[in-house]
Amino acid sequence: MPCGQPESGVPPARYVLGVDVGSTVVKCHVYDRAAAVRGSSCRRVESLYPRPGWVELDPEVLWSQFVAVIKEAVQAAGLHMRQIAGLGISTQRGTFITWHRRTGKPFHNFISWQDLRSAELVNSWNKSLLLKVIHVIFTVLHFLTGNDRYLAPSFLTFSTQQTSMKLSWVFKNIHEAEEAAKENNCCFGTIDTWLLYRLTKGSVYATDYSNASSTGIFEPFTKCWNPTLCSLLSIPMSIYPPVKDTSFNFGAADSEIFGVPIPVMAMVADQQSAMFGECCFHPGDVKVTMGTGGFWNVNTGEHLFASRKSLYPLIGWKIGDEVVYLTEGSMSDIGTAIKWAQDINLFTNVDETAKMAQSIVDSQGVCFVPGFQVPVNDPCLSSSFIGLKPSTTRSHLIRAILESIAFRNKLLYDTIVKKVDIPLQTIRADGGVSNNSFVMQMTSDLINKKIEKPSNADMSSLGAAFLAGLASGFWADKEQLKKLRRIETVFEPQKDSEEYRPAMDTWLQAMKHSLHW
Secondary structure, three states, X not given: OOOOOOXXXXXXXXXXXXXXXXXXXXXXXXXXXXXOEEEEEEEEOOOEOOOOOOOEEOHHHHHHHHHHHHHHHHHHOXXXXXXXXXXXXXXXXXXXXXXXXXXXXXXXXXXXXXXXXXXXXXXXXXXXXXXXXHHHHHHHHHHHHOOHXXXXXXXXXXXXXXXXXXXXXXXXXXXXXXXXXXXXXXXEEEHHHHHHHHHOOOOOOOEEHHHHHOOOXXXXXXXXXXXXXXXXXXXXXXXOOOEEOOEEEEEEOOHHHHOOOOEEEEEEEHHHHHHHXXXXXXXXXXXXXXXXXXXXXXXXXXXXXXXXXXXXXXXXEEEOOEXXXXXXXXXXXXXXXXXXXHHOOOOXXXXXXXXXXXXXXXXXXXXXXXXXXXXXXXXXXXXXXXXXXXXXXXXXHHHHHHHHXXXXXXXXXXXXXXXXXXXXOOEEEEOHHHHOHHHHHHHHHHXXXXXXXXXXXXXXXXXXXXXXXXXXXOOOOHHHHHHOOOEEEEEXXXXXXXXXXXXXXXXXXXXXXXXOO
C-alpha cells in the first residue's frame, strides 16, 4: 500500500510510531493498541571520522534515514500514513548541531557524544585555578545552606563527553557560528530539536526536559539553561531552544514529507525513553540498558539527588505537572567491545557468545579491560587483554569480555545502593546485550537480585511510542501501559556472589594495571 495520501474509506488512526535514533542504527516500529509491532524498518548510522578523535554525523544523511525508516515501517505494516495517530522520537543524547536561525543552514556536522575534539580544552579547565576557586566557593555554600544544588559544582570536573565543552569549542573555532550568535541568529539543537525543525519546515524550534537535562547545560534543580556555566565557558544564552513537556503536541510534520501531517506527540532522550518503555514509573524502579554503552537508571520520583561519585541526576520526563527525576550511572564499551570481537573474527554470530562463555568453567585468568571509548575518569585508560597464555582460546577471550560487562554492572549497582537513599524495587534490562544469557545470569548472581527481561528489547522505541500515545489519547494512562508489558525471561540468582570474588579481584587488578597508560 502507498505511504502517501490515502484513498477514501481508510480506517481511522489506530497506530503510533516509535522512532529511535541511536548511536549505531535508526529504527522505526509501528505499534498497535496492544503495543505489538506491526511493521519495522532499520538503517545503520554511518559515523564520520574527519580527524583522529573526531566523531560526526552528516545531518542530511541522518535526516534522509529518519524519513526513510518511517515510510518503510508504515509500508511494511501495510498501512496508510493517515492511520498514524502520532509520532514519538527517541534520540541518542549529547550529540548536537548548530545552525543559522534565518537560513536553516548548519555551521557544522552533528558533533557526536563520542567526539574527543574538546580534550585540550577539558584538560586546561580541569587544571585551572578558576575551577579550584569554584570548588571552594560551592563547598562553602553547600556547608552553609545544606542545599544539594551546590553539591555538584563543589567537585565539578569537565570531560570530553559533556556537550558544554564541545559547544564551547564550536564558538572558539567556528567563526560563522560565533558571528551568528552575536546577532541572535545561531540555533543549538540536539538531534530531537533538529529533526523537529526539519519536520515542521522550520516552524517549530523546541526540545523536551529529558533531552535538555542530558546535555549537562540544563540545570535540573531550576529547570533552566544554566547561565553561570554558559558565562564561564563563553557560550551565548540566546542559542538555546524552548523546553517543552516530554509527552506533548509539538506540532505536525509538514504534509509534503509523508503526504499527510503526522503529529509529533513526544520527544525523549533514549535512556529516559527506555525507562518509560520498561514502565519504571515508581520510585526505586531500576532500568539497565546494555547497548553500545551501559546505563543504570533509578527512578527517584520527585526527589532530585545531586551528583555523587559516578552518578548524576537527570529529568526522566515531564508530563503536565508531573516531573520524574532519575539518577544515572553509565559505562562505555558494552556493545562496542562485542562488535570489535566480531570484527576480528573471535565469533561469527553474536548468539554464539553466551554458549562459548558457558562451554568453559572460567576465563583461565584472562581479563578484558574496556577502553575503546575514553572514560570520564581516565582518558589514558588502555583497552587490553591481560593474563594471556598459550592455552588461551577464543572462548576464553569471549568469556573475559562478557565477564567484564557483568563485573562493571556489579560495581555500578553497588555504587547505586550506597549513594541513592531509596529502596530499589524491580530491575528490568533492555538493549541488545540483554539478549546474552551469560551476562544476564552472571549479573543477577553478582547483585543477588532478580532481573526481568522484556520480550521486546527495543525499549527506546516503545517508550517514545508510549509517550506519544498518551499525548494523543491513543492510550489512556500509565496503568494501561503497565498491562501491555510482556516479560520474556526472569533471571534469578543461582550462585553465591562470593564464588565470583577471585575472578573479580583479578579483573580489578587488571583494571589498575591499565590506568594512565
